[in-house]
Amino acid sequence: MIEIEGLTKRFGPYTAVSNLSLTVNKGEVLGFLGPNGAGKSTTMKMVTGYLAATAGRVRVCGHDVETDELAAQAAIGYLPEGAPAYGDMTARQFLLFIAEVRGFKGAEAKARVTAAVEKTELEGVLDQPIETLSKGFKRRVGLAQAILHDPPVLIMDEPTDGLDPNQKHAVRNLIRGMAKEKAIIISTHLLEEVDGMCTRAVIIDRGQIVADGTPAELLARSRYHNAVTIVLPATMRADALMKVKNLASVAGTEVTVNGDTVTVTAFPRKGALPIEDISALAVREKWDVKELHAEPGRLDEVFRAITTHDAAKTKASAA
Amino acid sequence: MKHIWPIFRREFAAYFATPLAYVFIVIFLFAMGAFTFYVGHFFDNNIADLSVFFGFHPWLYLFLVPAISMRLWAEERRTGTMELLLTLPIPLWATVAGKFLAAWAFIAVALALTFPIWITVNYLGSPDNGVIVASYIGSLLMAGAYLAIGACISATTQNQVIAFVITVAVCFLFCVSGAPLVLDFFRAWAPLALINAISSFSFLTHFQAISQGVIDLRDLVFFFSLIALFLTANVVVVDLKKSGG
Numbered sequence: 001m002i003e004i005e006g007l008t009k010r011f012g013p014y015t016a017v018s019n020l021s022l023t024v025n026k027g028e029v030l031g032f033l034g035p036n037g038a039g040k041s042t043t044m045k046m047v048t049g050y051l052a053a054t055a056g057r058v059r060v061c062g063h064d065v066e067t068d069e070l071a072a073q074a075a076i077g078y079l080p081e082g083a084p085a086y087g088d089m090t091a092r093q094f095l096l097f098i099a100e101v102r103g104f105k106g107a108e109a110k111a112r113v114t115a116a117v118e119k120t121e122l123e124g125v126l127d128q129p130i131e132t133l134s135k136g137f138k139r140r141v142g143l144a145q146a147i148l149h150d151p152p153v154l155i156m157d158e159p160t161d162g163l164d165p166n167q168k169h170a171v172r173n174l175i176r177g178m179a180k181e182k183a184i185i186i187s188t189h190l191l192e193e194v195d196g197m198c199t200r201a202v203i204i205d206r207g208q209i210v211a212d213g214t215p216a217e218l219l220a221r222s223r224y225h226n227a228v229t230i231v232l233p234a235t236m237r238a239d240a241l242m243k244v245k246n247l248a249s250v251a252g253t254e255v256t257v258n259g260d261t262v263t264v265t266a267f268p269r270k271g272a273l274p275i276e277d278i279s280a281l282a283v284r285e286k287w288d289v290k291e292l293h294a295e296p297g298r299l300d301e302v303f304r305a306i307t308t309h310d311a312a313k314t315k316a317s318a319a
Numbered sequence: 320m321k322h323i324w325p326i327f328r329r330e331f332a333a334y335f336a337t338p339l340a341y342v343f344i345v346i347f348l349f350a351m352g353a354f355t356f357y358v359g360h361f362f363d364n365n366i367a368d369l370s371v372f373f374g375f376h377p378w379l380y381l382f383l384v385p386a387i388s389m390r391l392w393a394e395e396r397r398t399g400t401m402e403l404l405l406t407l408p409i410p411l412w413a414t415v416a417g418k419f420l421a422a423w424a425f426i427a428v429a430l431a432l433t434f435p436i437w438i439t440v441n442y443l444g445s446p447d448n449g450v451i452v453a454s455y456i457g458s459l460l461m462a463g464a465y466l467a468i469g470a471c472i473s474a475t476t477q478n479q480v481i482a483f484v485i486t487v488a489v490c491f492l493f494c495v496s497g498a499p500l501v502l503d504f505f506r507a508w509a510p511l512a513l514i515n516a517i518s519s520f521s522f523l524t525h526f527q528a529i530s531q532g533v534i535d536l537r538d539l540v541f542f543f544s545l546i547a548l549f550l551t552a553n554v555v556v557v558d559l560k561k562s563g564g
Binding site: 011050051071074076078081084087088089098100103129145 | 407
């Protein structure tokens with residue numbers, strides 16, 4: 001439903017987005033990740049028609065954003081960064097204004113607003129001016145505005161920024177609940193969010209896609225993927241370390257001592273699953289195991305590895 | 320039209336949602352009165368007409384209209400609502416027109432509230448009410464022209480103070496372009512045709528023509544085409560900013 005082809009945006013000599021191509025289908029929730037300034041927001045602004053692309057094209061539900069802007073915009077629900085809204089209006093007035101602009105009239109407009117308000121739990125603050133609302137409520141007004149017309153495409157720039165853990169949970173449930181019927185793009189800094197609600201994660205750095213896959217696929221890139229962590233009494237450190245290291249499935253180890261316990265992390269050889277070997281070893285040796293678990297991988301580590309590694313490489317090739 | 324209406328309504332209501340409308344209207348009426356009675360010596364003239372009153376309009380608008388127009392776009396840019404507004408499915412021209420018309424309607428309300436002075440002259444004597452109606456129309460058209468210039472300038476910046484100062488300066492030039500202050504600068508070197516063209520851009524000349532009571536088509540065309548020109552420029556400026564970022 002969202003087709004992006006060769007999208008490029010230059011601001012003077014600075015290239016914010018460089019030849020980016022991406023397709024998002026119905027039912028997908030795409031987590032858009034990247035360091036600050038990577039081009040996430042710029043891409044979203046071009047998809048929604050706020051910024052004109054320097055090159056490339058975007059189609060939303062078959063409508064070209066450049067030549068058929070209004071049709072594309074009608075199909076999009078957009079939550080801009082910071083959830084801007086008219087502060088002097090009450091939440092109700094604001095949502096009715098959006099409903100009217102979206103072409104709903106009278107009773108239908110009211111019904112649309114009521115439905116959006118219910119989904120975002122705004123009932124209590126409907127008649128307060130938006131500028132007096134807390135950050136969390138403002139964000140939810142922005143969300144309500146974006147989902148009001150039940151758009152086939154939802155684009156949200158940091159939808160959970162500024163929300164407390166309960167509100168974050170509610171917003172994630174809301175997004176998951178809508179996911180089946182829509183194509184959704186969400187930008188976020190919170191990696192656990194990607195795991196929690198996205199079916200696909202795209203990492204961009206310096207305006208280019210550097211990783212694209214399901215959250216599980218990204219996790220598999222982590223050096224912690226299938227790594228095993230075992231916590232033992234500190235006295236057993238030398239013995240345990242040697243025996244773990246000698247296992248065929250283990251490629252390397254990392255050790256940290258915390259007071260009277262020692263944590264040994266064993267990294268697997270490619271494709272191996274050391275958890276079985278290590279648990280068998282622990283049973284055989286009758287170790288006093290405090291903790292033993294295998295890791296699915298760490299997204300933050302993958303994120304760091306991808307975005308800083310590529311940056312270093314570009315620097316090296318430039319020199 | 321169906322696109323302009325929601326924008327118009329929101330913008331118009333926004334004036335009254337904040338103290339802006341009330342402060343503006345009070346100052347507007349107070350200034351109109353003060354100039355007419357104290358500076359213009361309305362009573363001493365002993366003439367039952369409103370030419371003194373209308374004579375001050377171009378100068379009052381010079382500062383009051385930019386105060387309205389400066390926020391039209393600059394404020395949207397600063398608060399980020401510009402991004403919301405421009406990603407809603409509304410054609411850009413409708414947004415520009417809706418904003419302009421709302422501000423114009425607001426100024427019309429302020430202008431209409433000067434009606435007691437009309438009642439006053441009718442009570443004191445028997446003025447030519449046709450001239451007064453024509454003057455009101457001319458005054459509103461002139462306010463619209465100032466406003467269109469201000470709206471266009473407001474779209475170029477996110478700083479309202481800059482928008483205000485530049486608008487005052489540009490409007491001043493339009494206002495006095497028939498006066499020696501501007502014409503002497505050109506007279507030394509420019510051909511007569513150009514000088515005539517420049518002086519024909521004077522708001523004062525056109526406004527004074529209308530406030531004689533003669534609504535000449537040329538004066539109407541002048542104000543309407545100036546408004547259309549600057550609103551088109553407004554659309555172009557907003558559109559250019561889309562590609563410039």
